[in-house]
Amino acid sequence: MPDHREQRRAVQQWLQRAAAHGWVTPEHEAAFAQLESGHAEELFRGTVRPLVVGLFGGTGVGKSSLLNRLVGQPLARTGVQRPTSHELTAWLHEDVDLAELPEELPADRLTVGRHQDDGLRDVMLLDMPDIDSTAEENRALVFEWLARIDLLVYVVSPERYRDDVGWSVLRQRGQRHGWLFAMNHWDSGHLTQRDDLVQLLQSAGFGDPLVFCTSCRTPPGELPSPDEFDALVAYLRDLRAAHEIAELTRLGHAARLADLRGWLQHALAGLGRPDDPAPDELWQQHWQRFEDSLREGLDFPIRTAASRLAHREGSVIRDWLSALRGSGPPAEQGGPLNRLHELAEQVWDDWAATRTGETLDAFELSLRRTSLVPQPLRQALAPIIEDAPGQARRTVETTLRTSLARPGNALQRVARRGLGFLTVALPVAALGWVAWGVLRGYYEATTGSAAYLGSEFAVHSGLVVLFAWLIPFGLDRLLRPSLEQLVTRGLQAGVAAALEQLAERCRTALTAAQRQQAALRESGTELLGKLTLGRGTASAAVQRLLVTSPESHEP
Ligand SMILES: Nc1nc2c(ncn2[C@@H]2O[C@H](COP(=O)(O)OP(=O)(O)OP(=O)(O)O)[C@@H](O)[C@H]2O)c(=O)[nH]1
Ligand SMILES: [Mg+2]
Known part of the structure; x- marks a missing residue:
């Protein structure tokens, strides 16, 4: 038998993975928890898995009376003063083993009656509190x-079948169960009301609904047509054939799978559309x-900042430059x-x-205009944005230090290194040349071949050395x-480097989040493809219990 439980587990695992990174909103998670998960098998x-048949309907229509009539004794409490039934009464064969009930079905609100009727061995009958109960807990329990x-055996009375609150349940759950109809209180009914009910049901989507007219009054009184209680019981006995049970069970599975599909499709939409x-x-x-x-x-x-620093603290920067070049005193605490x-x-x-934070907010706002869930993308960027000022300041400072330590561009630095050398080498060479001139002049003067060097030589030699330097x-x-x-360029370079770093970190984080999103979308789509039940064809007997055209007009 195909089962929705395994698929539900698979969808739940997918949900947990997606929720761990925020790809599923809390509302959506709550919606999953609300999906119907209970199923008859767990009872x-x-x-042995009997067919679970519920007597359901408005206050005082005679659900409990119908059950008692089936049982042949007053098992369920009936009442003139209503609402009477606040708990459920189950009637089932003594051989059927009831499991421990899940906590949402309190055992103290269930009365269990046993019978030995082998004809109804595979049927469990349940009398439920009225659906229009004013007590919210009654409704929740139902x-x-x-x-x-x-x-579901939907019990109505001739007086109130048109405005019965049960219709809303039929509208919501028409395709989740098989449906039978009992028009009880038939002693006060009319044949036209029966026909009218059949018509209403047809317009609600039932092709050929099964309506049984019954009277639980003793004596039954005068009826517009013979009581059909025995036919109802006979029908239930016939349904116990395993094939029908399987078909109705399949209906429940199909409804749950449709729920899971709907939920998953919605969740996948949050992961982006093409x-x-x-x-x-x-x-x-x-x-x-x-x-x-x-x-x-x-x-x-x-x-x-640069001009203030250069003017007010030029000397400090000079100290600092020399500190960096290793030619001055090291910078002390609170120094440059x-x-x-x-x-x-x-x-x-x-x-x-603030501008960085605003950019993230604007991004989130844009995401909200798409079908994407914005949270995980925001979460991916948030720590980087939060950390951005500190990170950026550190980068600005480091870049500034580096550019102060190596002022100018590479060409300028090479040229300046050359000029530095020439500032020393040229005056030394000029001095050498002058010294040679002095020596030669002195020699020539002492040997009498020339006069001693004069002031003109001194002036010109001085000028040569001066210009050489x-x-x-x-x-x-x-x-x-x-x-x-220097400071302006350093700061500009620092800001550019900080921006580049920040952009890179954001890109990396977003890519990771998008990869996660794509993986989830892929596994979710694959899962969606698996949420199907093989098509089964309902027998003619079961067809009569089903809504066949759900979009039909409803009462
Ligand atoms: N005249 C008439 N009275 C009926 C019939 N069936 C039930 N009653 C009476 O209607 C009253 C309510 O019947 P219940 O069987 O308690 O109705 P119920 O649907 O279980 O009511 P709640 O549990 O309150 O929702 C009782 O006094 C019954 O005796 C019927 O076919 N004809
Ligand atoms: Mg009752």
Whole structure:
């Protein structure tokens, strides 16, 4: 026998996996818990599985009287003052082993009567409290039991069959059970009412409904047509044939599978439809806007911070530069290194932090306009966004340190290294040249071939040495960026690096979440394909118990 329980377990496992990452909303989880899970099989122990037949209907229509009439003794309480029945009465063969009832079916609200009628061995009859009960707990109990019932005998009376609250149950559960109809109180009925009920049932989707007119009054009184109680009992006896029980059981399984399918389809919709934008593309759009606004918005703080620092604390930075180059005293506590930390904080300020948070909110809002569940995508990004200010400040600071330690670009650095060498080498060479001139002049003067060197030689030699130093030194000064420029570029590079890092972390997190989403969608779709029951054809006898055209007009 095909069974929905295994499929339910499979769907539940899928739900647990999806819920662990937030891909199923709590409302949806609650909806799964609400799906009917009870089934008739759990009422019995052993291999005998009787057909569960429930007497169901409004207050005082005679459900308990009908059961008592079947039993042949007052097993169920009947009453003139209603509602009478607050509990259920079950009547079943003494050989049938009842299992321990699940906790939602309190045993103290069930009276069990036993019989030895072998003709009804495979039938369990249940008298239920009225469905229009004012006591909510009565209604709840009836609905718990309804889930375990294969065949409902819907009892109505000629006076109130049109406005009976039972119709709403029929509308909801028409396809979940087989249905039989008893028009009790037939002693006060009329033949036209019977025909009218049949018509109503036909318009509710029953092709050829089975309606039995009965009177439980003793003596029965004058009836518009003979009492059909015996025919009702005979019908139940005939139904006990295993084939019919299997068919009605199958109906219950099919209804539960349809529930599971509906639920899973809805859950899968939360994992995105083909026409939904890909989350990473959506995020990219928001990120681009954020990045543009941040670059623009941080430009002013960067320039202000750089110029303030360069002007007020130029010497501090110079100290720091020499500290980095290893040619000065190491930075002490609260010194320039600390100030760089403050600088990074000033640049990636609260405004930037707020803008990051707002970007995540805007992304979530866009997701809500799609069919996607936004929570897991938000959750994937939230820790990164929360951590963003701290992370960004650290990156800004590190980049600033690096760019201060290596000012200018590579070409400038090579040129400056060359100029540094020339600033020393050229004056030394010029001095060497002058020294040679001095020696040669002195020698020539002492040997009498020339006069002693004069002041002109001294002036020109001085000028040669001066220019040999001044030209490379001046060029070096020209190539050396100002402190303000240095700090500005360092901060700009820091912000760019922080943005790049942040973008990369977000991309990675989103990709992981999307991979998870795709895997869940795939396994869910595969599961959905398995939630089917092989088609069975109901026998003509069972056909009469079923709603065959559910979309028909209802009373
Ligand atoms: N005249 C007439 N009275 C009936 C008939 N069947 C039941 N009654 C009476 O109607 C009253 C209510 O019957 P119950 O069998 O208690 O009705 P019920 O549907 O079980 O009612 P609740 O348990 O309150 O929902 C009792 O006084 C019965 O004697 C009938 O066919 N004709
Ligand atoms: Mg009753």
